[in-house]
Amino acid sequence: MGLINKLGIIGVLTAFGLGACVSPPVADVCTGQLPGNLDRAISEVESRLARGCDYHFDSYFASLLAIAAENPDKENPRRFSDHLMNAQADGIISRRQAEALYNRYFNVKFVSFAGDYNTCAQACPVRSKVLTDMRTELTDKELGLVKVSDDASRFYRADNLLQETDLVLEATCRACQAGQPAGEGLAISR
């Protein structure tokens, strides 16, 4: 009798175990290949995000950019904008993150050169880092504007903006430096 009971319990446990195997694990839901069509890929990504795959957001975004690069279209920025707005509305990313991502890839302006303090105070002390970050961002803009959006003219504007910013910053920062009281530079370096 005791043996029968034990076998029964084992049978029930086995049944539960098999039942668990029937529904796909979360990992599979989140990591399957995305469709090659951008609209369908975005729908699939948003569906997965709704099913708890939030932590894959960054890799999804990169995948969507890669898919979009295979399907360049001037309407693609709108698709990405809508996708980012949806992700923000669902609380997956913040408004600031959504803006930063969109502008990094699809805007002529540089998110890596933004700020509310004056140029002498904010940009000049870290001018070379700012320019390095802008150059990195320009490669993202090349992907977003040229390959994804098929809009080379906007990319050239961004490229031109970077060159002009480099020149204007060099002159402005020299002028800022020349206007500093003697010894101020030493005080900062300490």
Add this chain to the structure above:
Amino acid sequence: MSTSMKSTLSFVVLLVTAALSSVISVQSQAAATGPVVRLFPTTVLEDIRETGQAAEAMENSLQEVISRLDLQQQLYTESLCEGSDGDQGCDRIAKQLGATYLEMLNIMSEGLPDMERAVDSTRRSLEKRLREELGHRTTPTMLQETLLGETTTSSPASRPALRGKSGVRLSDRFKQYYDLVATHKNGPSRSLAVVAADIYLDMEEASMLIAATQEEISRAALLEQLNQSFSLITPQMSAVVSGVKEILFGESTGEAPIAAPPNAVGETDFVSPLAM
């Protein structure tokens, strides 16, 4: 002698390049939408005008002596004097050429102080405007808006991108620059920020180069005076003369102007609510 002359040539060419590249990177402009930045008040315009006048004065004073140098050089070459040792006629031409060369150096050394003052004044006034307008009154975000603040509607062909050698007299380039900033002094400020930065950096370099050139001219003049007794014409002498002509009179077949960026176009219709 050779090294010294080479140095003189280098300085002169650098000076020229700096001065010329300071002139214009003109971009056609339409409506302004960026923040207003006042980089060219009347005082700065006046400095630019005076720099142009100093350049013009130097051109005028050098024109005659350079023409004479050309003729003497031509005579020397056509008389097959190169490599001829001991020919009295050739020696005489070489001495005349050396004397004219000295005359050119003297004129340059007389004219350079005026250029130096004008350049330094322009540099200092632009430095102040850049610091106040772009350094203290502008944030990085505003600076981007200033640079992008206008939509260029003209074709690249209508844009006289004149950085570097372009076959234009130095004084004419300053006139063009003056006209550019004077025309836009109450209007769009976008490319003026770039022009102001460009001019300022070049003026800063030019100030140093003028001082160095003056030193080199003194040294070259001394050595050429010594050379007069040997009647030598060096390739460097010809090169210096060519450099001066190139700088002041735009007689250059050298490198093409730096390529202008592709023609910018307006924003596409779609504007994301996420856009900056």
